[in-house]
Each structure stands twice: as structure tokens, then as C-alpha cells.
Amino acid sequence: MRFRVSAFVLAGILVLSIACTKTSSQPADNGTQATQNPDSSSVSAQSEQPPAPVTITIPAGKVVTVRLADAVGSKISQQGQSFGGSLAKSVEIGGQVAIPAGAKVEGEVVDAKPLGRFAGGALLQLKLDSITVDRSAMPVQTATFTQTSKGKGKRTAVMAGGGAGLGALIGGLAGGGKGALIGAAAGGGAGTAGTAFTGNKEIVLPAESAVAFTLKAPLKIRK
Numbered sequence: 001m002r003f004r005v006s007a008f009v010l011a012g013i014l015v016l017s018i019a020c021t022k023t024s025s026q027p028a029d030n031g032t033q034a035t036q037n038p039d040s041s042s043v044s045a046q047s048e049q050p051p052a053p054v055t056i057t058i059p060a061g062k063v064v065t066v067r068l069a070d071a072v073g074s075k076i077s078q079q080g081q082s083f084g085g086s087l088a089k090s091v092e093i094g095g096q097v098a099i100p101a102g103a104k105v106e107g108e109v110v111d112a113k114p115l116g117r118f119a120g121g122a123l124l125q126l127k128l129d130s131i132t133v134d135r136s137a138m139p140v141q142t143a144t145f146t147q148t149s150k151g152k153g154k155r156t157a158v159m160a161g162g163g164a165g166l167g168a169l170i171g172g173l174a175g176g177g178k179g180a181l182i183g184a185a186a187g188g189g190a191g192t193a194g195t196a197f198t199g200n201k202e203i204v205l206p207a208e209s210a211v212a213f214t215l216k217a218p219l220k221i222r223k
Contacts, residue, residue, distance in 0.1 A: 053222045053223060054222070054223050055220050055221070055222050055223075056093050056096065056098045056220070056221045056222075056223055057093070057218050057219070057220050057221075058091060058093060058098055058099075058215065058218060058219040058220075058221065059215070059218050060215050060216055060217050060218050061214060061215065062091065062093075062214070062215045062219075063212050063213070063214050063215075064087060064091055064099075064105075064128070064131070064140075064142075064212070064213055064214075064215065065087065065088040065089055065210055065211070065212045065213075066085045066086070066087060066088060066105050066107070066128065066210065066211050066212075066213060067085050067086055067087070067088040067208055067209070067210050068083065068084075068085045068205060068206075068207055068208060068209050068210075068211065069083070069084040069085045069086070069207060070083060070084065070207050071204060071205060071206050071207050071209075072109060072112075072124065072126065072204075072205050073112070073124060073202055073203050073204035073205060074112050074113060074114050074115065074122035074123060074124045074149065074202050074203040074204075075112075075114040075115070075122070075202045075203075075204075076204070077109045077112040077124065078109065078112055079109060079110070079111050079112055080108065080109065081108070081109040081112075082106060082107065082108055082109075082129075083106075083107050083108070083109065083126070084104065084105065084106055084107075085104075085105050085107070086101075086102050086103060086104055086105060087099060087100070087101050087102060087103045087105065087131070088101065088210045089101050096223075098221050098223075099131060099133055099221065103131055103132055103133060104131070104132040105128055105130065105131050105132070106128070106129050106130045106137070107126055107127060107128045107129055107213075108126070108127055108129055109124075109125070109126060110125035110126060110127050110144055111123060111124070111125040112124050112125070114202060115149065115201045115202055120150070121148055121149045121150040122148065122149035122201065122202055122203045123146070123147075123148050123149075123203070124146075124147045124148075124203045124205070125144050125145065125146045125147075126144070126145045126211065126213075127142050127143075127144050127145070127213070128140050128142040128213045131219075133221055138219060138221070140215065140217075140219055141215065141216040141217040142213040142214060142215055142216055143213065143214045143216055145211055145213060147203050147205075148203075149201060149202065149203045
């Protein structure tokens with residue numbers, strides 16, 4: 001009889017011991033899962049990160065075409081005066097759009113002399129200062145656009161140094177031109193220039209005229 005009681009007691013102790021062992025092992029398993037979860041979350045977070053930004057370099061010599069927001073001219077503008085506008089067409093590098101059409105630009109009137117103040121004629125010089133990309137104004141260096149007026153009703157876009165080095169006036173684009181269409185120098189020789197007869201001795205580039213400027217230094221754009 002005592003032997004049976006002892007056997008039952010031992011069996012009960014064994015059952016309790018096994019139950020305690022299982023209970024104590026569960027926190028360890030949970031701890032292992034808790035340790036594994038951060039790793040899986042980290043891998044998931046890394047896979048969802050956006051791609052690294054890419055830098056696009058617009059080389060020197062690239063032409064950017066600007067549509068003027070307001071009129072500028074030899075008589076109505078002053079040296080140091082700023083002017084605004086937007087890109088008339090996008091700037092593309094390798095088939096990729098580096099700067100979209102419509103991007104805001106700021107420029108400066110380098111010099112403006114009314115008729116009779118420049119060797120008997122008139123003078124207007126412009127340059128770009130910045131192009132806004134992704135809400136950030138990017139400083140730019142461009143060659144100076146120079147236009148002179150010599151003789152009655154004649155206007156000449158002077159390309160000092162020849163070629164497209166100083167930027168060429170394109171004139172009123174489709175949907176633009178309120179004033180006369182002014183030719184643009186496109187040749188390669190020094191002194192090459194386009195002319196137009198307007199019946200107005202002063203130089204005036206109306207609002208919405210398009211002017212092409214040539215970059216003097218590379219421009220880096222982060223996309």
C-alpha cells in the first residue's frame with residue numbers, strides 16, 4: 001500500500017516537473033522571436049528606401065531657351081535691372097529631362113543704352129543668373145546676349161567672338177510675339193548676325209519673346 005502511494009507521489013512530481021520545464025521554455029522562444037523580428041523589420045525598411053539621388057551634369061556650351069516674362073529694351077531697361085522668365089523648352093541630357101519646360105529663371109540687364117548713346121545707335125545686353133529646379137534657385141553662368149541697333153529701323157544681334165557663344169535671340173515663339181520678329185545669329189564666323197527691320201530705332205524685346213543663352217560653366221542637377 002505504501003509502495004503504491006509512493007508511486008503516485010513520484011508520478012505527480014514528474015508531471016509537475018515536465019509542466020514547469022515547458023512553461024520556462026516558452027519565454028525563451030518568445031525572446032527568440034522578438035530577436036528575429038527586428039532583423040526582418042530592418043530588411044523590410046531597407047528594401048523600401050528610395051533610390052539614391054542621381055546627379056545630371058549639363059555641360060558648358062548647352063543652350064537654354066528662355067521666354068521673357070516682361071519686355072526689356074535699350075530705352076526701357078537700365079543696367080543692373082533684373083528680369084524674369086521661364087524655360088521655353090526642357091533641357092535634356094542623354095534623352096533625360098534635366099530641367100523641365102516652364103522652370104522659372106532670373107536674369108540681369110548687363111547694359112542698356114538708348115539710341116544715340118552707343119556709337120549713334122542703341123545697345124542691350126542680357127545674361128541669366130539662376131534657374132529654379134525643384135523649388136531651389138540654381139546659380140548659372142551664361143554668355144552675354146548682345147543686341148545693337150545701327151541705322152534707321154535696323155537691329156542687329158551681335159555675336160561677339162562668333163558662333164553660338166553669346167546666346168541668340170529667337171524672337172516671338174508660336175503663341176508669343178507681340179512685337180517684331182527679330183532674327184537670330186546662328187553662324188560660326190565672327191560678326192555673324194541676324195537682322196530685322198521694325199521701323200523702331202530703339203531695341204525692344206517684347207514679353208514672351210524667346211532668347212537663347214549659352215552656358216559658360218557646367219550645371220549639376222540632382223534628380
